[in-house]
Amino acid sequence: MTASKLRVVIIGGVAAGPKTASKIVRLCPRAEVTVVEKGEFLSYAGCGLPYYISGVVKEQKELMCSPIGVVRDPAYFQKVKNVTVLNRTEALEIDRAAKRVRVRELATGKESRLPYDRLVLATGATPVRPPIPGADLDGVYSLHGVEDAEGIRAALARRRALDVVVIGGGLIGVEVTEALVERGCRVTVVEMLPQILPMLDWEMAHQVRKHMESHGVRVLTHAQVTAIKAGTDGGGRVGRVCTTRGDFSADMAIMAVGVRPNAALAKAAGIEIGETGAIRVDEHMRTSDPAVFAVGDCAECRDLVTGKPVYVPLGSTANKQGRVAAMNVCGVDSVFPGVLGSSVCKVFDFTAARTGLSFEQAVEARFDPVTVLAPAPDRAHFMPTAKLLMLKLIADRSSRRLLGVQAVGPGDAAKRVDVAAMAVTAGLTVDDVAGADLCYAPPYSAAMDNIITAANVMRNKLDGFFEGVTPEQLKRKMDAGDEFFLLDVRTPQEVAGIALPGAVNIPLGALRGRTAEVPRDKEIITFCKISLRGYEAALILNAAGFRSVKVLDGGIVMWPYETLGN
């Protein structure tokens, strides 16, 4: 399908590079494929590093092995894949005119030039190292490569019950926090932004934060690290981390403030860099030079909903892009459609997941987003395995298109978000989602799956059957001292456990007979545990002639502010 002796050079041997190489030799067995990798290790599962630290994954080599336990070293690539791998070899320069890459063997310093017909850049990304004084002390790690993980494991092996400060509360920061707590560490997370997990809207991230705190993690937001200081033992190891919200003793500090695409080599060669700082590619993964492709963490993506360039470096994306690039390298047309920013993260007993646009992103992209908060058990409520799942749906008001979904809680968040990802990919409306024939049996879901119920709540909102109030809006009213009647329609037993300040309790079953207790001249906001009864209460009051009745989105379960009792 292509000319014989197609010479392909691939720079980068961790994820997208080997994937691309393997696919190319499958398609074009006579292609001469050379992978250049600066590091020692190939094809390792970087996403598995937190689980190697926690001990869930016992041995380093499990992260490097194929599913049947074969270590993917240069010999493996040569023998099984017919791919030449030059590891511990650095790519220094791309000569696009001559179609050659200048490389240097790190061990010997020997330089050579690799000619190519097609070049694939899979140069990955580098952890951001903010210029904090003391960031170079011993005991300060990133969590990017196997070496980082080994260093952390060695420190944990030397001493138990370490104090650790994790700098950055994104995905990696949260995952490594969980791992360290599992290993007995006392962890403080320091995040610059007002919330952890910026992939989530703040009230969803708040639920995750509360869960982390319940596992003994100290979470500081709006906080910046100002210095990392050595311990008093004179060993040059970290001893304290100073932040704008206090100083904390630390036997270890982990930098997890994000990564930056390794685009310098491409840039120096005059290849176009996108506005995100990553290498610009078209949907064939081709750069501005038609002979050069870029895949994985060094490449820019297109957001499927907005059509805008985004930088979302993820292993799942890298693998897909590798396949697409390989096909196109071999002359078989293939397209990478784009991303939804789908991601998932295990946080102790919680899962946090999201896909599509967040509320903020939807506003930025000039949609008119409507949101729903829908907490509910994630399977038939009578099953002892049922667990709480909190969903947030974001839809466009006029087109009714589903724009994004977020899910957090002990329940099965990953399933609902993957289902939503497929719906967003297809451009489905919330009506389509509500009508979807998802599988039902009590061990797996409720008769109406959480995502279907949430879509129906959204339809009710869009169709004007009820008006919602977000927790934020209600809190603002409370803080402003606005006049309104906050009606809790749960049972007195439930109210005794946890309640909202200022709420009046009339259980739903009694409401029809006690409407006289509800003022006719005030705005009324109803709620219950998850706001299903709150919704029924609003309908009862509307039918009884009340005006301006609203329902608190997500009920007391998703109220992200102070409560009474508990």
Add this chain to the structure above:
Amino acid sequence: MTASKLRVVIIGGVAAGPKTASKIVRLCPRAEVTVVEKGEFLSYAGCGLPYYISGVVKEQKELMCSPIGVVRDPAYFQKVKNVTVLNRTEALEIDRAAKRVRVRELATGKESRLPYDRLVLATGATPVRPPIPGADLDGVYSLHGVEDAEGIRAALARRRALDVVVIGGGLIGVEVTEALVERGCRVTVVEMLPQILPMLDWEMAHQVRKHMESHGVRVLTHAQVTAIKAGTDGGGRVGRVCTTRGDFSADMAIMAVGVRPNAALAKAAGIEIGETGAIRVDEHMRTSDPAVFAVGDCAECRDLVTGKPVYVPLGSTANKQGRVAAMNVCGVDSVFPGVLGSSVCKVFDFTAARTGLSFEQAVEARFDPVTVLAPAPDRAHFMPTAKLLMLKLIADRSSRRLLGVQAVGPGDAAKRVDVAAMAVTAGLTVDDVAGADLCYAPPYSAAMDNIITAANVMRNKLDGFFEGVTPEQLKRKMDAGDEFFLLDVRTPQEVAGIALPGAVNIPLGALRGRTAEVPRDKEIITFCKISLRGYEAALILNAAGFRSVKVLDGGIVMWPYETLGN
């Protein structure tokens, strides 16, 4: 939104009926809604009965309660929903001209007539009772109502370690089998068809059967019950079940041979019945009489892929239809799009799930179906929580549209099938599915999710990059004594554990150097554990000039016939 005093009568109070009633009063608070239910119990979760038998659900009332533990009795419906429920009341006749339903109170025999503006039929279904001699003996149960479950539980409480024959190996038969084994029973399943779980293609059902057998269940297919005989103690209770494949002692027999829609009342009133025997409805859930709606197990559905009428009675469908009927009863346009036959079933440590068309259904519907069998771990292979998941994809050759997906195994089948259900709903191609941005983190999936990998295998097949052989095709060749070379490219250690008869072992890593051992004049069929290495082997052989190289679909893991060793 509609005239006041809309009178609605709903016949049936178990699932779709109460759902419809509740939604109607939410939309039209002044509607006068009356639910007529022949039985005592309302709104109970019939799908939960197997879990009540197994003891996972402790008390009957859990199946009848709202999520906050309120029993849904007539008083509850009156007070909370403003719905009048007449339970223990039978609907005898529909007078469509006068718009009245004649009903009888079962306790008193008192008859009356209920006038309606809109009538909703939610009459449900009745278990099929084949005319087997002895089917009326004590100890022969269906599993349809709460009374059945109570009878079975009482029998289990009297004696442990019962011998039970379950007649019918469909969803309910399999679920109740699991429940009974959990309670210490020795269970024999007798199924008339060549396979259990006809919702699945046979080789997928075979995996479930093997798993049931590994839990001590005796499974007979192609077997018919000829008689149920009383025990020798003279108590008139079941003692033996006689089948075309032998007689079995039985302390209990459970009929699970399917259900029939309760359409007699509608039929007698001249309402159109569909070809499936269920009440014909349009997409608004309206029957041939515009004032009469039908929802739930008594109503026919439309298959979303074929557009043909089907009868798939499920609780999830009933709930959705109830909402749609209610909207239309209240004059708000709403559409029920149809079903995909999505279903899921827990079978000990396995999940079995499916959506869309099976291979057989796709052939019947005159598609040109191509299939893929794709077994793989359901999360990153280095995670100790990873479990095997066996997927089958069915796609249409020319349009590349995904038609159906089946999944069985200890892995997370429900997630992948729900994701697939959304893709089939949207009419996506396997290319769309392969490009989908699903969530990835090691505790939840591999970097390439199982469904994405399976879609890529399908693309490789459709694009002609390899040719597959189904297990059936290979078995036929074996049985016919055809000449072919069966090449196992696993490691010798793997081969020592389990192997296929007649296969020659050359590990993948050695294949490039040992192609001289492979005959050039025969058809070659390669395989490995899951056929990923088998696929690579085929590509290596193709590149080495071999002709007629094929790959065994699903590898040895999904081989449904005899193996050597272990």
